[in-house]
Amino acid sequence: MDMIERLEKIMALIEAHPEGLTGKALSEACGVPWGTMKQDLRALLLSPEHSIPLYTDHDESNDESGEDLLNPDVKWFMGTAEKQFTPVHLNVREALGVLRVLEVLQEENSLKESLKQKILSGFDLGTEETYRYIKGDYTPLEPIKGEIFASIEKAVQTNRKLNIIFKGRSITVDPLGIVYYSRLRKWYFVARQGDTIKNYNLNNIIEVSETDQAYTYPEGFSLKTWFGPRWGVEYGELIRVKVRFLNRSQTLAKVRKDVAHRKSKLTPMDDGSLIFEDMIIGVNEFINWILGFGSAAEILEPNELRKLILDQICKTLENY
16 A cells, blocks of 8 residues: 555544544554655645645644644544545445546546546445445456446346346346356346346346336345356355465465465364365366466365366376
8 A cells, every 4th residue: 555545544534533543543554654655644734724624632732733632542533524635435326427437538647547436445345235246355346337237236126027138139137146257257137037047247238128027136136146166157066175285385375375265274284284175066177276286286075076186187198
């Protein structure tokens, strides 16, 4: 987090706490030492008069230099009557509207891209909701199709079936929500067709239209629970896997990073290796992930998966 981002966060934190926040609390919230926070607060104090409506519980001090305000126990507040440059809070629909406007702009520059990323990262997708969920720890890099997102959200809230044009086919489905799968950097529409729940790549959906048919959202259904075991977006049976990863280069760090969003069991061994255990859906995509570690990964269970790995390696060797 650079200084500009920290200053934005400091103002947002102070605004969110009308009772005031001490310099020490701000330091802890931003994850920086007090010395760094002191410099940030000094920068805010030196801003043009009234441009940032901040004040403290020591503003009546006789110290004209303002140094007595740069104390970790001093409380900071934001004036509510003169807010001019406070953070803008957008709901999902408003944010999507801004994204659409940005897409219309012809010029490609760093400011435009920065605005897009800040808006996308601001979506509260990390918290499980009825109609949207993020799987993984990466900020969305691919913009949402605004009108499609809004149509799905509205249909879920009003319990109306949707007609979608997917890869040239017209399909009527019960909308269940949208998932962003950060490992693949893609958005997916989750819907029920008959008794089957499927996910559709949003890039392949050309059009979405609401019908006059009602449906009942499945009781107890959770996007997080349904999508959780999937390794990618592949269909298949739920299987238990067990893999040993050797401690080579950045192998163990990459494993921990890749599975941080999953309910996996990671067991460090005395020899420095790491045992990974999980329940997964999506054998082919899981195998591709394992092969990326080369000889640093060994599948221990199940035997059927060991055989599939061996078959793929043998086929590769036939090319050499």
